[in-house]
Amino acid sequence: MTWQLAQRAHKMNPSVIREILNVTEKPGIISFAGGLPSPLTFPVEAMAEATQRVLSQDGRAALQYAASEGYGPLRDWVAHDLKKLGMHVSPDQVLITTGSQQGLDLIAKILIDAGSKVLVETPTYLGALQAFTPMEPNIVGVASDAEGIDPEALAQAHQGEAARFVYLLPNFQNPTGRTMSEARRAAVARVAAERNLPIVEDNPYGDLWFDTPPAASLASRCPDHAVYLGSFSKILAPGLRLGYMVAPKAIYPKLLQAKQAADLHTPSFNQRVVAEVLKDGFIDRHVPTIRALYKSQCEAMLAALAREFGHDGHGGEAGPETLSWNRPSGGMFLWTRLPEGLNAVDLLPQAVAHNVAFVPGAAFYASEPDPRSLRLSFVTATVEQINTGIAALAATVREAQAKLSKK
Amino acid sequence: MTWQLAQRAHKMNPSVIREILNVTEKPGIISFAGGLPSPLTFPVEAMAEATQRVLSQDGRAALQYAASEGYGPLRDWVAHDLKKLGMHVSPDQVLITTGSQQGLDLIAKILIDAGSKVLVETPTYLGALQAFTPMEPNIVGVASDAEGIDPEALAQAHQGEAARFVYLLPNFQNPTGRTMSEARRAAVARVAAERNLPIVEDNPYGDLWFDTPPAASLASRCPDHAVYLGSFSKILAPGLRLGYMVAPKAIYPKLLQAKQAADLHTPSFNQRVVAEVLKDGFIDRHVPTIRALYKSQCEAMLAALAREFGHDGHGGEAGPETLSWNRPSGGMFLWTRLPEGLNAVDLLPQAVAHNVAFVPGAAFYASEPDPRSLRLSFVTATVEQINTGIAALAATVREAQAKLSKK
Numbered sequence: 001m002t003w004q005l006a007q008r009a010h011k012m013n014p015s016v017i018r019e020i021l022n023v024t025e026k027p028g029i030i031s032f033a034g035g036l037p038s039p040l041t042f043p044v045e046a047m048a049e050a051t052q053r054v055l056s057q058d059g060r061a062a063l064q065y066a067a068s069e070g071y072g073p074l075r076d077w078v079a080h081d082l083k084k085l086g087m088h089v090s091p092d093q094v095l096i097t098t099g100s101q102q103g104l105d106l107i108a109k110i111l112i113d114a115g116s117k118v119l120v121e122t123p124t125y126l127g128a129l130q131a132f133t134p135m136e137p138n139i140v141g142v143a144s145d146a147e148g149i150d151p152e153a154l155a156q157a158h159q160g161e162a163a164r165f166v167y168l169l170p171n172f173q174n175p176t177g178r179t180m181s182e183a184r185r186a187a188v189a190r191v192a193a194e195r196n197l198p199i200v201e202d203n204p205y206g207d208l209w210f211d212t213p214p215a216a217s218l219a220s221r222c223p224d225h226a227v228y229l230g231s232f233s234k235i236l237a238p239g240l241r242l243g244y245m246v247a248p249k250a251i252y253p254k255l256l257q258a259k260q261a262a263d264l265h266t267p268s269f270n271q272r273v274v275a276e277v278l279k280d281g282f283i284d285r286h287v288p289t290i291r292a293l294y295k296s297q298c299e300a301m302l303a304a305l306a307r308e309f310g311h312d313g314h315g316g317e318a319g320p321e322t323l324s325w326n327r328p329s330g331g332m333f334l335w336t337r338l339p340e341g342l343n344a345v346d347l348l349p350q351a352v353a354h355n356v357a358f359v360p361g362a363a364f365y366a367s368e369p370d371p372r373s374l375r376l377s378f379v380t381a382t383v384e385q386i387n388t389g390i391a392a393l394a395a396t397v398r399e400a401q402a403k404l405s406k407k
Numbered sequence: 408m409t410w411q412l413a414q415r416a417h418k419m420n421p422s423v424i425r426e427i428l429n430v431t432e433k434p435g436i437i438s439f440a441g442g443l444p445s446p447l448t449f450p451v452e453a454m455a456e457a458t459q460r461v462l463s464q465d466g467r468a469a470l471q472y473a474a475s476e477g478y479g480p481l482r483d484w485v486a487h488d489l490k491k492l493g494m495h496v497s498p499d500q501v502l503i504t505t506g507s508q509q510g511l512d513l514i515a516k517i518l519i520d521a522g523s524k525v526l527v528e529t530p531t532y533l534g535a536l537q538a539f540t541p542m543e544p545n546i547v548g549v550a551s552d553a554e555g556i557d558p559e560a561l562a563q564a565h566q567g568e569a570a571r572f573v574y575l576l577p578n579f580q581n582p583t584g585r586t587m588s589e590a591r592r593a594a595v596a597r598v599a600a601e602r603n604l605p606i607v608e609d610n611p612y613g614d615l616w617f618d619t620p621p622a623a624s625l626a627s628r629c630p631d632h633a634v635y636l637g638s639f640s641k642i643l644a645p646g647l648r649l650g651y652m653v654a655p656k657a658i659y660p661k662l663l664q665a666k667q668a669a670d671l672h673t674p675s676f677n678q679r680v681v682a683e684v685l686k687d688g689f690i691d692r693h694v695p696t697i698r699a700l701y702k703s704q705c706e707a708m709l710a711a712l713a714r715e716f717g718h719d720g721h722g723g724e725a726g727p728e729t730l731s732w733n734r735p736s737g738g739m740f741l742w743t744r745l746p747e748g749l750n751a752v753d754l755l756p757q758a759v760a761h762n763v764a765f766v767p768g769a770a771f772y773a774s775e776p777d778p779r780s781l782r783l784s785f786v787t788a789t790v791e792q793i794n795t796g797i798a799a800l801a802a803t804v805r806e807a808q809a810k811l812s813k814k
Contacts, residue, residue, distance in 0.1 A: 001603070003518070003605055005661060018475075035472075036472050037471075039468075042467050048463070055455040062646055063454070064449070098505050098648075098670040099670050102669060113415075196408070238471060239470040241505075241671070241672070250409065251410050260537065261508075261541060262669070263648060264534070267674060269677065270676065
């Protein structure tokens with residue numbers, strides 16, 4: 001055998017979602033499966049103009065190697081922007097990353113030894129599980145409900161062997177769309193500060209609120225105990241692969257060394273173009289248009305679900321014999337639960353036969369998945385497709401229930 | 408203590424070169440220290456035109472999430488381009504990376520366990536040492552000379568505990584500028600195939616030949632035993648962070664999984680812009696202009712060295728009482744050796760006082776550095792600066808020798 005793989009390589013797996021997306025990418029299918037932002041929101045013209053300005057004014061610098069920390073004016077912008085979340089950040093604490101996915105990879109590298117305990121919400125973002133797995137942690141799912149992670153369960157999970165960190169996505173979480181309540185934020189920050197539990201706070205969706213902005217970030221409440229991850233993927237465009245992390249001084253230098261070894265620096269071209277797009281308050285004009293679009297799409301999906309399933313879906317009230325769903329206050333996702341006796345993994349091929357697709361929720365659990373859960377994205381399909389797709393989903397569920405009652 | 412670092416984090420270090428560059432970036436200094444391509448070679452106009460075409464024709468796709476493998480037309484271009492090195496590569500074997508530095512990171516992740524033996528040339532590329540170090544290998548430097556690594560020493564180093572791979576940079580190596588001879592390539596490929604020793608072949612400089620293209624790649628000689636790394640940093644621009652790897656089917660899926668976990672994919676925007684730049688044979692018109700520039704700069708530096716030191720510098724012929732240097736046939740670097748008794752680390756501050764900078768060679772050794780060695784880049788400074796800078800270097804050396812003889 002020529003190639004001897006590292007132990008950790010045996011633990012890596014192809015993304016389940018990626019494989020699902022392959023299956024569901026047949027023509028004519030209405031997909032609620034992907035986690036892609038709506039391309040209608042990409043600021044193509046602003047990008048084209050900014051690119052021309054950057055290349056004509058400072059093209060050679062934009063195409064040269066650059067500092068691993070990131071482009072100064074972009075770091076300044078990030079530090080200033082985070083005031084909206086109650087954060088007081090120096091640009092020196094900002095590290096520009098190649099998407100916020102890279103932030104997760106760097107964190108895993110500097111904080112996880114083989115066997116280290118890492119705490120996550122139940123369910124949690126699949127990409128984080130994938131980023132942590134190569135460093136061979138013992139990932140422990142902590143009890144969570146519609147308000148987010150349970151602070152008491154969190155404190156308990158940190159007892160005995162200390163966890164290296166808890167990974168949290170407080171705003172419009174992927175996959176559930178849920179938002180952590182103010183009370184939970186306060187309680188979680190208290191646990192972190194009192195029990196020395198580091199928080200990795202991931203906030204790719206925080207700007208996508210429908211009616212009111214989310215509460216202050218966890219990092220604003222215990223800045224020395226938190227690394228904060230942000231992203232331009234959902235407010236500008238993911239194809240730029242531009243994210244950032246804000247780290248306390250205790251670990252910034254190690255993150256920077258890991259960053260340098262990983263890809264030297266994030267493309268200077270992209271950083272300068274985005275800094276050029278952002279100046280003069282572009283985001284303040286642009287992001288409200290995304291919010292309005294996503295809110296109307298979410299409302300369309302909620303209305304279609306209510307129409308097709310004959311109730312307003314909320315939580316357990318709907319009863320175990322029908323589909324239930326939550327009501328996100330922002331973001332891109334809606335979390336639903338199939339009627340008793342059905343299983344989202346088994347249902348998917350039947351849904352695809354009806355020309356509609358979703359992601360079974362099982363992919364998002366560190367352990368013991370809820371087989372009835374599934375994730376629906378409401379941002380990529382049009383309202384017409386949402387209506388057709390939800391009708392197809394309802395037909396699929398009714399058919400599966402009918403088969404079930406025959407058995 | 409809030410943050411408990413992973414074991415591997417303690418082994419990471421700030422880049423020595425990075426710190427040297429900080430010291431040497433004072434105004435007015437002539438720096439031969441950096442590894443930056445000449446910004447004069449960046450195709451700013453072609454980039455501007457390609458960006459406009461990509462954004463106007465297919466902007467929303469260019470700004471969306473994309474496949475982890477990379478953009479199809481770019482993978483096709485790479486597979487086709489590698490024919491020049493004698494390689495028969497399917498586009499399915501090409502993985503687009505965020506700079507070829509990321510390729511080194513992915514290789515480390517899937518092939519290195521803590522304590523694994525990894526073989527490198529003496530000296531070797533510092534960035535590779537930095538990429539491998541977080542996975543805690545036992546890096547072993549193998550005897551090497553002006554023709555490259557010694558095949559017998561290589562075979563011997565692989566005995567006993569098998570090495571996970573040998574990392575080689577056959578063309579115009581960083582830091583030495585040397586090129587592996589045809590005989591060495593054949594012998595090294597034989598060792599790899601006969602003794603099941605995987606090769607990681609890094610070729611960022613191969614296109615930058617002065618008079619004749621380099622011999623066929625190692626990967627072309629033992630394709631199942633080699634991962635090949637390429638880069639657009641030196642033929643287009645490093646600020647794009649665009650590289651690629653070509654891997655045998657035995658390990659491609661694991662590299663892909665590691666890639667996906669690391670940053671999902673390399674920016675689709677950059678990939679599409681470069682694919683647009685590359686079509687219609689742009690590289691065939693563009694790269695000869697870089698070759699001509701770098702060749703003339705290299706000749707200027709060789710002439711300045713001969714003028715200042717009074718001999719043609721070659722190898723040991725120059726004698727131990729003077730500076731010696733090699734004569735690269737391409738690339739960006741020239742490798743020199745100080746007169747007996749001098750030490751490049753100690754000499755650097757004295758050189759900076761004379762307004763000239765270099766990188767002490769010690770940074771590039773996995774073990775037992777040659778303290779007299781130093782690296783000079785001939786591509787960033789102008790010919791006038793080369794003349795002034797080499798004169799300053801000669802003055803520094805003479806001064807240090809004079810001090811030495813006084814002791």
